[in-house]
Amino acid sequence: MKNLRLLIVMWLSSFFSYGQIISVNDASHPESSYGPEQLIKDVLISSDCTTATNFSSKVKGAPTDLANKSYGYFKTPVGSPFPFTKGIILTTGRARPIGNTTISNTISSDNGLTGDTDLENALNISQTNDATFFKFNFTPQVNEISFRFLMGSEEYGNNYECLYADGFAFLLREVGTQNYTNLAVLPDGTPVNVTNINNSNQCRKSPQYFAGYDPTTTNFGGHTKILTAKSAVTPGKTYEIKLVVADQSDSIWDSAIFLEAGSFDLGGDLGPD
16 A cells, blocks of 8 residues: 555656646647747737837747747746746757656757857857847837846756856847847846856856756756846837857757746837727
8 A cells, every 4th residue: 555655646746747847839839830030029029019120030940840940939837836937938959858748868959050159259158059049120119128038958967067158148239339238147247158157066156046956847957047138228219139049169958048928028008908
């Protein structure tokens, strides 16, 4: 009888763990087949009166290639502790293995994409690979923009975070100017990447922003807590923003950024009908 109870507890535990993991590029969600432009317009941006224009991107896979594309849509099951209920994901490998079912395999995929010079300049790193980015213009109707995000990575654990600076940047500039400002930074201005946020015994850095290792909600080795990207802007002026993530030094052990749906508020809300 004792053994039977133990088996039941183990089965329930595995079922509970499975029920917590996020859904990524699930065919039952129409947003999973959206391309970069539609994801930005219909999922990320919350304003009804200001939209995005002049889109460009570097991604792996067509919008309908749910198994292999390097970006997409995620949704959190009811009862999951993952901090966002839905949103956009950009990754250095394939997005789908990050969620859906719990796996023991390493989340690692060389997607064949090149690195990104703008990201290297923003983070003061070199030799990036597998970069995925969305870039677009927008015209805010408020004097400050912001959106919420977190970073997950397979570099977390086994002290890989001490060696590899997988990271990302949200690069903002006014259209017609040359210099970007990176919005993906901690309050003290430190860029957000794996080596700058972790709880390793060998290279601990800013652990107050780290959510922990081996989460039950994704297949990554760890992820950060919720962070907020924000910047002062001039209403009515047009800005360019580039959302980019890349591996550093190698093309394995993937990392990703999660952007909360509806958190990019550009202003212009006219209130209820």
